[in-house]
Structures are given as structure tokens and as C-alpha cells.
Amino acid sequence: xxxxxxxxxxxxxxxxxxxxxxxxxxxxxxxxxxxxxxxxxxxxxxxxxxxxxxxxxxxxxxxxxxxxxxxxxxxxxxxxxxxxxxxxxxxxxxxxxxxxxxxxxxxxxxxxxxxxx
Amino acid sequence: xxxxxxxxxxxxxxxxxxxxxxxxxxxxxxxxxxxxxxxxxxxxxxxxxxxxxxxxxxxxxxxxxxxxxxxxxxxxxxxxxxxxxxxxxxxxxxxxxxxxxxxxxxxxxxx
Numbered sequence: 001x002x003x004x005x006x007x008x009x010x011x012x013x014x015x016x017x018x019x020x021x022x023x024x025x026x027x028x029x030x031x032x033x034x035x036x037x038x039x040x041x042x043x044x045x046x047x048x049x050x051x052x053x054x055x056x057x058x059x060x061x062x063x064x065x066x067x068x069x070x071x072x073x074x075x076x077x078x079x080x081x082x083x084x085x086x087x088x089x090x091x092x093x094x095x096x097x098x099x100x101x102x103x104x105x106x107x108x109x110x111x112x113x114x115x116x117x
Numbered sequence: 118x119x120x121x122x123x124x125x126x127x128x129x130x131x132x133x134x135x136x137x138x139x140x141x142x143x144x145x146x147x148x149x150x151x152x153x154x155x156x157x158x159x160x161x162x163x164x165x166x167x168x169x170x171x172x173x174x175x176x177x178x179x180x181x182x183x184x185x186x187x188x189x190x191x192x193x194x195x196x197x198x199x200x201x202x203x204x205x206x207x208x209x210x211x212x213x214x215x216x217x218x219x220x221x222x223x224x225x226x227x228x
Contacts, residue, residue, distance in 0.1 A: 033216065035216075035217055037219075044119065044204075044206065044219065044220075044221045044222040045155075045163065045206050045208075045219045045222065046219070047215060047217055047218065047219055050215075050216060050217070059214045059215065059216075061215070095162070099216065099217065102151065102168075102169065103149075103151035103210040103216075103217075104151075104153065104165070104168050104169075105153075105165075105217075107162055107163065109162060110162055
């Protein structure tokens, strides 16, 4: 079965960067897009972007362009989301999600990133 | 500002029915069948309740149903129960480069 296992919680200072990993198993990693979604405390789900693990191609939501980078390592079937120049309002739970053939999604368990001085 | 528009809140009494709307455009809800609904309880990950407009994953009660008309999708919960109190999000495939869009979420209160 499809499993997406994310890295553990992080605490970062303002201005720093964070890199969250998403280890995939149970399917052909390069066959399906991987999306990243975040949810700030008390807020809704916010789509951040996607990576095509086959080509490495990416597309980011405009509000994150220039600060976010999505990459992958096909040898270990893992996707990464790195967010730089962190601010307090980047405190959120970050999810990876695999898009299947019918545009349904399998979600990771989420990674809490706390930005605090 | 979310790509899909949902009411911020809805409420109902136990046993009653409620409907949550999700309005998009011809780039998403209006054209494609790939509309989903998620339930999210506090501090929990989103749980898929409806996919492809009206299909229920295994284990989701048939009290939950989905439909679509034009650019608006709807989630109906009948026979409301206390545990239905949660946030609900719609999402859809989009023909824009994003491929996936969300609604802003609706807080359901069971009175």
C-alpha cells in the first residue's frame, strides 16, 4: 500500500531554512506527482506546489516563489521541500501528498515546523 | 484567498441535515469530476470523505453524500452526529498548472 512518511518536527529561528523530507513506498515513485500543502494554526489548507519526480520539474504557488524549493532523490524514493527566509507566519504543519491517476491523493502524516526566536 | 469558495461556517442540530457548498470555475469544479471532500478534526490530518464528486471511500458512512451542479459542488451530511463537528475542505483538479486547488474550509458546529 502507498505510504508517505515525513521527517520529524522542526524548530527554526526567523531567517533560517527548513528542509522536510517525504519518504515514499508502495508505488513507483517516479510515476506520480508529489504535492506539498501546509496548514498554519487555525487556518485552512494551503497548496504550495508540486514536483514531478520523474523529470524533477516543479511548479510553485506564486506566494512561495523564490523561497521554496522542491526536489527529489529517486534512488531513495524521497521528496523534499525546503523553505527559506522563514518567518513566524511560516509556522505550520507541512504535508506531502501523492497524486494518483484519478487525481486522488495519499497524504503523509504531516511535519510541524515552528518558527520562533 | 482560496481558489474554491466555501462558507466559513455552518451549523445544525443532531439528527438534522446540512449542506456545504464549494464554488469554483470552469477550470476546476465546473469541468472535472475530480472533486473531493475532506474532514479534519482538531490536530488531526485531513480524512478523505468523498472523491470524484460523490464516491465514498470504504468506511465512510452513507450519511455523507456529494453532488455537483455547474461550478458548485456540495457535501451533504444527514443524521448529524456530535462527532461530525469538524472542519470540511473541498478540493478539485484544476486545468491550471497548479493541478490541485482547495476551498478555504467550513467549520461545522453540531448544536
